[in-house]
Amino acid sequence: MGDRPSQYGRSVTTPVRIALDAMGGDAGPATMVEGAALAVRADPNLTITLFGDAAGIERERARFPILADRSSIVHAPHVISGEDKPSQAIRRAKDSSMGLSIAAVKTGEAGASVSAGNTGALMAMSKLALRTMPGIDRPALAALLPTLGDNDLVLLDLGANTECDARNLVQFAVMGAAYARTVMGLQRPRVRLLNIGTEELKGTDELRDAAQALRDATDLPIQFDGFIEGDRLGRGEADVIVTDGFSGNIALKSIEGTARFVADLLRRAFASSIRSKIGFLISRPATELLRHHLDPNNHNGAVFLGLNGIVVKSHGGASPQGVANAIGVAVKLVEADITRLVTEDLASIRSPIITGGGK
Known part of the structure; x- marks a missing residue:
């Protein structure tokens, strides 16, 4: 298992340009532009x-003076709202x-697109x-989640494909492992399939x-x-966990809801009495560590894997640091040329599930 690199601790010197949808997210340009400033700094x-809206x-x-020479603005008259259906969004691309930020990736003007807008x-x-x-039938949505282990966890698919066959799951495993190698610096990521049991005979035909x-x-x-079973997701026993989007x-959502439940339960418990409030002051360093570990901004940046280009989805409510x-x-994926990594890995699989001789 390789060491986990810092977010920006890279030795490469190749310039990278990122296309940022500055109108996405709950706070719009204010948060997105500040996040851009933190990133270039x-x-x-x-x-x-x-x-987005140029003015x-x-x-x-x-x-942010640092952005004067490190950014440019392309005016876009329309914004995709959270209520827009995918069909409506496509008409406004x-x-x-x-739409224009994605188009910049297609034309090669940017190495990747980042948006905090409507996921669908x-x-x-x-x-x-x-x-x-x-070599990829369907793209998958992957994200990093915190664990009790030395590394974060890559979980995919997170909703792009509600039904998957064995071929899709193998492709997701290849893409997720390439992502883990790129973002977490792991040479041989530990990959597992989410199932209702760990025995080889458990689960659907597709999983087996x-x-x-x-x-x-x-x-x-x-x-x-x-x-791997669902109750072991956060134990640090895998680097990549693969499942269908459903x-x-x-x-x-269960992980995120449980994290909020624990945080709210602790907040309520510490506010219940004077003794509890004193206990909170004593345990504050530990609760702050818990809050930091569960903060989604520290794991922000879900990725659409399997496309001929890199698109990263930020949380709609991300802070400027989360956007950064x-x-x-996105920068790491551009520099690692993740599309090439996935192509090379797929070519090494001789299973008829991938080569077309069976499903």
């Missing part, structure tokens, strides 16, 4: 193109901040503009077939450790 090789973006950008619209636009890469294909793929740079989305972290994830 941490990375001397980074420049950013800001897409509003310029007002925010004036607050040519003049919306989200972002996926639909990205698939239409960038298409899936060779995918597991067998991954066991047979000895040339893959992964350590396949079989199945189960993955439920697992993610999402941009940092």
